[in-house]
Amino acid sequence: MTDDVLLTFNAGSSTLKIGIFELKSGLARNVGRGKIDFDQSPLKLRYSVGQDRYEKTVKGDNDANFVAVISETLEHMLAHLPGRLRAVAHRVVHGGMVFHEATLLDDAAIGRIEALVPLAPLHQPQALRVIRSIETLRPEVRQVASFDTAFHSSQADVVRRLAIPRGMHDDGVRRYGFHGLSYKYIASRLRKIDPAVAGGKVIACHLGSGASLCAMENGISRDTSMGFSALDGIPMATRPGWLDPGALLYLMRRGMRQPETIEDFLYHECGLLGVSGISGDTRVLLEDKRPEAEEAIDLFCLRIAGEIGRLSMTIGGLDALVFTAGIGENQPQIRTRVAKRLQWLGIEIDEDANGSSLTSINAASSNAKLFVIPTDEEQVIADEAMALIM
Ligand SMILES: Nc1ncnc2c1ncn2[C@@H]1O[C@H](COP(=O)(O)OP(=O)(O)O)[C@@H](O)[C@H]1O
Ligand SMILES: CC(=O)OP(=O)(O)O
Numbered sequence: 001m002t003d004d005v006l007l008t009f010n011a012g013s014s015t016l017k018i019g020i021f022e023l024k025s026g027l028a029r030n031v032g033r034g035k036i037d038f039d040q041s042p043l044k045l046r047y048s049v050g051q052d053r054y055e056k057t058v059k060g061d062n063d064a065n066f067v068a069v070i071s072e073t074l075e076h077m078l079a080h081l082p083g084r085l086r087a088v089a090h091r092v093v094h095g096g097m098v099f100h101e102a103t104l105l106d107d108a109a110i111g112r113i114e115a116l117v118p119l120a121p122l123h124q125p126q127a128l129r130v131i132r133s134i135e136t137l138r139p140e141v142r143q144v145a146s147f148d149t150a151f152h153s154s155q156a157d158v159v160r161r162l163a164i165p166r167g168m169h170d171d172g173v174r175r176y177g178f179h180g181l182s183y184k185y186i187a188s189r190l191r192k193i194d195p196a197v198a199g200g201k202v203i204a205c206h207l208g209s210g211a212s213l214c215a216m217e218n219g220i221s222r223d224t225s226m227g228f229s230a231l232d233g234i235p236m237a238t239r240p241g242w243l244d245p246g247a248l249l250y251l252m253r254r255g256m257r258q259p260e261t262i263e264d265f266l267y268h269e270c271g272l273l274g275v276s277g278i279s280g281d282t283r284v285l286l287e288d289k290r291p292e293a294e295e296a297i298d299l300f301c302l303r304i305a306g307e308i309g310r311l312s313m314t315i316g317g318l319d320a321l322v323f324t325a326g327i328g329e330n331q332p333q334i335r336t337r338v339a340k341r342l343q344w345l346g347i348e349i350d351e352d353a354n355g356s357s358l359t360s361i362n363a364a365s366s367n368a369k370l371f372v373i374p375t376d377e378e379q380v381i382a383d384e385a386m387a388l389i390m
């Protein structure tokens, strides 16, 4: 007898990451992963199931004909899955004030997710078009959504507040925070790796092309660097992080008037790319000898360390820092440079451990522990879906 299978979709601003899970004894066990990179042309679906690797060009177009992309993807994958497709689960970036936990997707829930598009204009529509495509192609398959914002529902009202008139806060103009599925995974991994530290004051640094930090006490979110939107906080690959609103007003008076132009500027032209004028990818910048590349990396590390200072204040101390996501997991130089700026707090990195693939990378003398823990948003999406469909 074959097992049931769950697929997870994690629609980012430029990639669609897919997880393949076998459902057995009430647990979701990862058996494969895949990805479509929307910056590539033609679009290629690449995935693995166990030891087997597959690659297929998908002909559907990125926007107009997205159902075709998902149709070709499902058709190809279903032929190689180890069982019957039981359910599909999604990462949805924004749950607004509505969703504080994962939800089964029916018309009403999809409508409420749709209403949140203006809060995350570059992330929310991507997830929705995958959800709608699957609804069209496989109406009998149950779908579940997990939200990036849900993990931060535990934050105190004062932490969530922007210093604007009360009515706007009540209308939802408040700090939400993102990458919650990643932080939930990190909190659960840390409980296994170092239970004493996991029960304490921990800051996780999710450094990918979108990047944020989260301060947790006993695995519960108390504060985060991202706010109302995925633009706030530290500089990212192509987003600026916090930005004096006066600078935006100035640019608007100088002619940057259309919301679409401003949106494109903020999401695609700033951050590491904007500062370096070279690339938003730290792999490229760390190899490039030009001073602009160095300046971008320096600003990135300065602002991460600064945010660690602010977040430790919220939780009143720091027992451990965790580095995760593309940069956090793969760029020891960035970890070193962040740690160096925190030396005054008594934080000491062990350079040999940092250069290896070890999980624990602090020196014995360090005031706080330092960890590198690979994140797994797909596992969290699958686990949350299992809890709803089993
Ligand atoms: N080996 C690596 N693989 C992937 N990304 C890496 C690697 N080394 C460094 N990076 C950095 O991580 C970034 C991507 O992070 P990732 O978490 O995959 O992003 P996202 O999920 O937001 O697309 C790249 O832009 C690059 O700066
Ligand atoms: C919320 C966010 O920035 O997500 P991503 O890192 O997938 O762009």
Ligand SMILES: [Mg+2]
Binding pocket: 012, 208, 209, 210
């Ligand atoms: Mg990501």
